[in-house]
Amino acid sequence: MTNDAQLVPVVAYARISADLAKDGHGVDDQHKVNDETASALGLKIVHYYTDNDLSAAKAGLVRPDFEAMLRTLKVGHLPDGQPVRGAIVVADDRLVRRVGDYERFVDALTYEDGRVYADAKGLKDLYNEDVESMGLFGVVIAKAEVRKIKRRTRRSHRRRAEEGIPVGGKRPFGWQDDKLTLQPEEAPHLAQAARDVIARKSLHSILAAWREQGVRTVHGNEWQSRSLKLALWNPRLCGWRKHNGELVRDASGVPVVGKWEAIITPKEWMAIDALFSTRIGPNVKADGTVTDYRTPSHLLTGILRCGKPKDDGQICNAPLRVSTRPDLSGGYVYQCQSRSMGGCGGSARNGAKVDEYVTEAVLAKLEERTAAKSQVSSEWTGQEELDRLMVKQRKMLQAWQEDQVSDELFFPENHKMESRIKELRKERTQHALQVQRASVVTENIREQWYSGKLDMAQKRALVREALHAVIVLPVGGGGRRPFNPDLLVPKWTES
Template structure:
C-alpha cells in the first residue's frame, strides 16, 4: 500500500530564539509520527525565529504551505495530502491563522493531519472547534506574557536597573561600569556633535581607527546615532521613546555610570529633533524634505560664496559659485557657472586664497565672541510658570482625593494642566540644550581651534564639517566682486563677508 505524502511544519518561537537544532528536532519527531501512521514526509516547511502571535509577522513557509495544501501539490508537482506537526501552538497562535489552515487542508476531501499525539480529523466540526479554541487560549496566554514583560520592564526602569540584551557600547559587560576605552569615544562624539561635526564624519573616523561596535561590526552613521541619542549615556532611561519619570515628574536616574551630563544629551537630542522630516547631508546640514544629495562638500566655502558681478540692470548676479580646476593652476578655483545653468560665467577666484582669508576672518570673529561671552547663562524665563502649574496640579489631586472636587472638574482641569506641564517641560529641555551649546561655544579654546584649523585632518586637524559649521554660524554668505580682465593679484578687499547678527 502506498504511503500518504505529507509535509512537516516546524517553528521555533521568536521569543525563545533557539537555533536550528530545535527546528530539526521538531522535524525528526514529525517524521517519526508520520512513519508510525503510515505516511511519508515529502517536504519540510520551517519558520525559525518567527512569532505566530504577532499580526505584523509574515511566516513565509507557513504561507507557502497553505498554498501547497490548497493546490494539493508542491511547486515541483509532488503530491501533498496532509500535514504533520509537533503541537498546534507551533502551527498557529492566532484564530485567523488556524481558520486559514483548516480551510486550506480541507479544501479537498481525504486530507490528513496529525501532531505528536496522533491523527486528527479536521473534517469533524468538533475537532476544528477545539483547534480554534486552542488558538484562542494560546493567544490569551501570549498576551498575558507580553503584559507581564511590559510590567517587568517598566518596574526595572523605574528602579533604575539596567536591561539585558546586547552590551551597550561604552560600558563593561556588567552594564554598570564605564569601559575606559569606549566611554571617552562616546563622550567626545557627543561634544563633537554639539560643536557641529556630522555623524558621518565621526563614524568614518571610527572606521579608520578600527573602532568596532559591541557586536564587532563597523560603525555607520545610523548605529552611531542610536548610541548618542540613547538617554542611557546621561544616566536616564526611556521606554517607547518616552523618558521614564518618577512621581515627581523628573527622569529616573539609573544605577549605571553616566558618560555625559543630561544637558549635553539634551543638546544632542535637540539637534536630532530639529532634523526630523528632513534629509541630512553628510556634513550635518539639514536639507529639503526628502531631498537626496549624497555628496559631501570637499571644499570649505562651497555654498557660501556668491558672485558679485553686476548685471546690465545694475543688480548683482548673486549666483552660488562652484569649484573647478585648471591644468596650469594647482589650487582649486571658485567660479560663477555659465549662463546656461543660471550664472554669468564671468567671475573666478583662486580658491586657496579665498579659503585662507575667510578662515582668518571667521577665527577673528570666534576670538571676539569669546571675549564678549558670559560664563553664567541666564535662567529659563518660564520656570515660575512651570513650578506654578505643577503646584496647582498637586493641590487639585489632593482636593480630589479628599472628595472636595468633583470627578468632572478634576479630570477636565487635570488634563489641561498636564498638557501645559508637558509643553513647558519640553521648552525647558530645549532651553537647557541651547544653553549647553552656548556654553560649549563660550568655553571653546579658540587658540586650539586656530592651531587645528590649518592642520590636515589625519594629523589632528579639524574635520571639514566642523570648520564649515563655524563658518555657517558666523556668515550668511561671502560676496566676491570681479577684479577686472585677466589675472590680477589677489585682493581681499573684493571679498565682502555678510555676517550673522549676534
C-alpha cells in the first residue's frame, strides 16, 4: 500500500447543486468520492474548493473558489505554505463550461512542469496538446448543450404562455397552490386595491390599511410599495400574461386568456397599466402631474405657491407649507418658507379658509369637465384603425414569407405599421384609464368628497388633476386683513 507521504499533494474542485448543499450529505459524499479516487491514483487532496450552486456556464458570474484555485495552482502552494502539485475533479463539466475558463485553468496548472490533473476517468496529461484540444472540444460541446437547454426552456415558457398555462414556482398572492383557483381570503384584497389605485388612492394608503388588517405576502412578510405595485401591475389579475415584458397575443393580436380565474376585468387592468406606465419619477408622471406616495396631512401642501414679488420683479414661487396657529379658526396656516429654506417668509393664509375656497373651485371645475365628457362615447374611436392595420400587417407578412414582397419594401413598411399599432394600443390603454376613472370617482364627486368616501390622497389627486398650482398673492398694507379669495390665482390644467 502506498505511504501517505509518497502521495502527490493536489487540490480538488467539487461543485454541487443547491439542493445537495443544503444538507451536509451531498458535500460529504462528494468529498468521499474524490478522496477514494485520488488515493487510487496516487494523489492526496490537501484542500477542497467548492462553488456550490454557482453555474460554470453563466457569463459574468464570478466563482470565488475557482478563482482562488487558479491562484493556488499558479504559485504552487496554499496560503499556509502547503505544496500543491496538481488538481482533481470528479466531473470536468463541473469545473468549466466556457472555453476561456478552461484555457485559464490549463495555463495555471501547467505554469510549472510536472503538475498532474485527474478526473473520474483517470490521470490526464494537460501538457500534451492533443489532450488539451480534446478538453477544449469537450467544453465547446458542454457549452452547446447549455445553449440547447436554454433554448428548450425558452420555447417551453413561450408555449406555456401561449396556451395560458401557469408557470412553476411559488403560488402568486390571490391564488391557491394550483395557481388556477382564487384564494378566497386574498383575492378580494387585490381586487379592492386595484380599484382603489384606479380611484387615485395611493399605494401608501392601501399598505397602511393592509397592515392594520394583517394582510401578508405568500412568504408571510409585510407588503412593501414595490411588491404591491408589481402585484397590481401583473396582467395575471385579469387573466392575461406577459412574456419577456410583452403581453402574450394570438395571431390576431388579441391577448391570450389564461386558464386561471381572473380577479379584475381587462379594462381595469389596462387602467392600472396606463397609470403605472406613465410615471417617470418617484412622484412625477409623464403628463407633468404629481402623485403623492407619502400623503401630506393637508389638502394643498405643495400646491399653493407664494406670489410675492422679489427684488428682481420675479415672484417668489416657493411652495407654502403648513404651520400650526391655535389662535385662528381651523388652527393652521399655509405659510411661505423662510429665506434659509428657499422662500421669502412673506406670505401666509388661513389654512381652513383656503382649503374651503379651493375645494369648491376644484369640484365645480371637475363637475363641469365631467358633464362635457359625458357627451363623449365611452367607446374608443381608434379601434377601427387598429384592426385595419393589424389585418394589413398580417397580409404583408404572409406575402413577404411567400416572396411576393421584397425585403426593401417589407421591413420599412412593417416598421411603420408596428410603430403606429404601438401608438394606438397606448391610446386605447389611456382611454380605458380615463373611462375607468370617470366611472369610479367623478360621478357624484361632490357627495363622495363630503361623505368621507375619499381619503386625503384621493382628494389631492383630484386637486392635481384640475390644478397645476394656486398662486397666493400678497395681501399688502401690513397687518391682518379679511380673507380675500381674489388673491388666490388658480392655474388650471387642460381638460
